Amino acid sequence: GDVQAGRAKAMQCQTCHGLDGKSKLPEAPHLAGQVEQYLVKALKDYKTGARKDEMMSMMAKPLSNADIENLAAFYSSLKP
Amino acid sequence: GDVQAGRAKAMQCQTCHGLDGKSKLPEAPHLAGQVEQYLVKALKDYKTGARKDEMMSMMAKPLSNADIENLAAFYSSLKP
Numbered sequence: 001g002d003v004q005a006g007r008a009k010a011m012q013c014q015t016c017h018g019l020d021g022k023s024k025l026p027e028a029p030h031l032a033g034q035v036e037q038y039l040v041k042a043l044k045d046y047k048t049g050a051r052k053d054e055m056m057s058m059m060a061k062p063l064s065n066a067d068i069e070n071l072a073a074f075y076s077s078l079k080p
Numbered sequence: 081g082d083v084q085a086g087r088a089k090a091m092q093c094q095t096c097h098g099l100d101g102k103s104k105l106p107e108a109p110h111l112a113g114q115v116e117q118y119l120v121k122a123l124k125d126y127k128t129g130a131r132k133d134e135m136m137s138m139m140a141k142p143l144s145n146a147d148i149e150n151l152a153a154f155y156s157s158l159k160p
Contacts, residue, residue, distance in 0.1 A: 026117040033160065037106040051131060080113065080160035 001036070001066075006074025009067050012059065021078040033080035039072035081116070081146075086154025089147050092139065101158040113160035119152035 010019060013031075018024050021032025031039065045051035046060035047068070063071070090099060093111075098104050101112025111119065125131035126140035127148070143151070 023115045023118070026115060027121070029115055029118045030113065030160070033110065035103045035106060035109055038103070038109045041107070080110070 001040075001069035001071070001073025003070070003073045003077050005066075006070035006072070009063075009071055010074055013071070016055070017075070021075050021080070030080065031075040032078035034076055036072045036076035039075055040068055043068040043071065081120075081149035081151070081153025083150070083153045083157050085146075086150035086152070089143075089151055090154055093151070096135070097155070101155050101160070110160065111155040112158035114156055116152045116156035119155055120148055123148040123151065 007019070010017075014024075016024055016028040017031050021030060021034075023030045042051065043060050043063060044065075046053060046056040047063060049057065060068075087099070090097075094104075096104055096108040097111050101110060101114075103110045122131065123140050123143060124145075126133065126136040127143060129137065140148075
């Protein structure tokens with residue numbers, strides 16, 4: 001994944017997860033420094049519906065595989 | 081949740097998540113310093129089947145609500 005492209009795409013994630021990857025509300029996990037492969041799977045599972053969450057399904061649905069890989073690269077690159 | 085009780089219970093989590101909360105394999109997320117309420121929900125969802133993962137379903141099934149709260153307290157208390 002491309003970290004810079006992921007950072008740009010993360011504008012839509014920042015209300016809950018921050019651009020620093022630190023959770024901004026108690027139901028959202030921190031993402032900074034999280035395992036990249038785990039983040040890819042989480043987003044793919046939200047996109048397909050294998051993992052269910054009203055907000056995350058809505059956010060993940062329009063993401064391409066490239067978006068998902070870039071977002072995972074960006075968030076996993078941040079210092080926890 | 082009770083951090084010390086959670087640490088004792090976490091003996092069964094450590095192969096994948098470590099007693100330090102740092103992932104030991106690419107499909108397992110880091111848990112150290114993760115948002116406590118998020119960890120409680122994740123374990124409850126694995127226990128009920130709302131969230132699906134072969135390994136985590138097996139691990140979460142026998143956990144009591146107290147176990148879940150203690151594990152979440154323990155892992156969220158660790159330095160990421």
